[in-house]
Amino acid sequence: GHRRSGGYALQPPRAKAGCSIKMVEELSTAACTHANFGCFPESQSMWVDHGCRAYFVLDGGDRSVLCGEVGSEGRHVCEAEGPIPTSSVSCKGWISDLQRKVLLNTEVIAINQDVTPQGRPVKEDSLAVWSRRLSDGSVAVALYNEEDGDQELHVDFEDLGWSQQQSADVRDLWERKDLGTFSGRYPAGSSSRRGP
Structure with a gap:
């Protein structure tokens, strides 16, 4: 049950979905910082933007990362795939022919x-x-x-x-x-x- 104390409802903590990213090798000319990539814990996926290109591992190195473009803002959502392949997977930005x-x-x-x-x-x-x-x-x-x-x-x-x-x-x-x-x-x- 719930205990009430001082007007607040207290509940046991819930397990939170999480994800962690580690950059393995940077490929872009501009530095990738934590402002350029991050996690979506709910979907256990990650994102990159601002020209950040790198090799990433997701969730402690047990899953690889693949990227796809979303929208026209230059942000790319990277979805976790199965086990990490023997060769690294690149998360690269993409521009259209018109943008190029x-x-x-x-x-x-x-x-x-x-x-x-x-x-x-x-x-x-x-x-x-x-x-x-x-x-x-x-x-x-x-x-x-x-x-x-x-x-x-x-x-x-x-x-x-x-x-x-x-x-x-x-x-x-x-x-x-x-x-x-x-x-x-x-x-x-x-x-x-x-x-x-």
Whole structure:
């Protein structure tokens, strides 16, 4: 039964589900700390995030760890499997092809890291066209489709402070290819809305 004392119900302690993790070998370039991995005692599983990649053992070394991506936050849930195999099991992060295309695009990264002031919309009433003057004298232009469907997007060179007769060589940084020389404006054509 329960004893009441001082207004509190006292019960015998319950056995709690638990889990323990041990990092065996770190594989990531950034240090894995206890802020980057942890336990879910209820499901006896673990998680890793923030780019932490390592070999782990779960629950005192009697179970191996396998990982799978969950959501888009970079967090990976690792479920306990059977006995530890003869070779270690790696718990590795995963990124999609689109994420890889964005995060590893050196041309876009160079624009982001340029020392000039950040980009701004070229018109106060629209977020569709952004520009940024770069330290080498070129101008980076981003076209953003805010609509749910396809939309014709373009940039008038006058909006960049150039004359209508100005010519410019245009390069698509996402596709990493030169598109040619354009005068007065660049018609980007129909653009579908793209998620982050």
